[in-house]
Amino acid sequence: MSPTLNLTCIIDDDAVYIKLVKKLLQLKKLCKNIIVFENGKEALEYFSQKNLQNKQLPELILLDLNMPVMNGWEFLEQYNHIKSNLEHKPSLYVVSSSIDPMDSQKAKNIDSVEDYLSKPISLKTFETICNVIAS
Numbered sequence: 001m002s003p004t005l006n007l008t009c010i011i012d013d014d015a016v017y018i019k020l021v022k023k024l025l026q027l028k029k030l031c032k033n034i035i036v037f038e039n040g041k042e043a044l045e046y047f048s049q050k051n052l053q054n055k056q057l058p059e060l061i062l063l064d065l066n067m068p069v070m071n072g073w074e075f076l077e078q079y080n081h082i083k084s085n086l087e088h089k090p091s092l093y094v095v096s097s098s099i100d101p102m103d104s105q106k107a108k109n110i111d112s113v114e115d116y117l118s119k120p121i122s123l124k125t126f127e128t129i130c131n132v133i134a135s
Helices: 015-027 040-047 072-085 101-108 123-134
Strands: 005-011 031-037 060-063 091-096 113-118
Touching: 005 015, 005 040, 005 123, 015 031, 015 123, 031 040, 040 060, 040 072, 060 072, 060 123, 072 091, 091 101, 091 123, 101 113
Parallel strands: 005 031, 005 060, 060 091, 091 113
Antiparallel strands: none
16 A cells, blocks of 8 residues: 555646546545646746745655646746745646646756656656655
């Protein structure tokens, strides 16, 4: 059985995808709590809070690339400026339906990105990620 994460953050504007991921994480008890942001700007505001407690930091961030207001690339650019202020560094995975190999390569070249995953993510992939984070 995979370890249970305390908090996962989904940054994505696709309501169907969000519902599926939440259901999967909760049914398989891979995560206790999930926070969702529909664009990078909302997420950045959350991570920029001066009074953000360690318990409010997710262990896992699932970041989409194509969103309104602030896309995943713009979020990553700003996140890299504030991540040093965070008590611990969440594991951040770019999750996209993009089939452009340049997106995958660009994401993998960013220090704060653990990996690039293609949608939809399998249960096995989620279990592997949770095991890596928990170890």
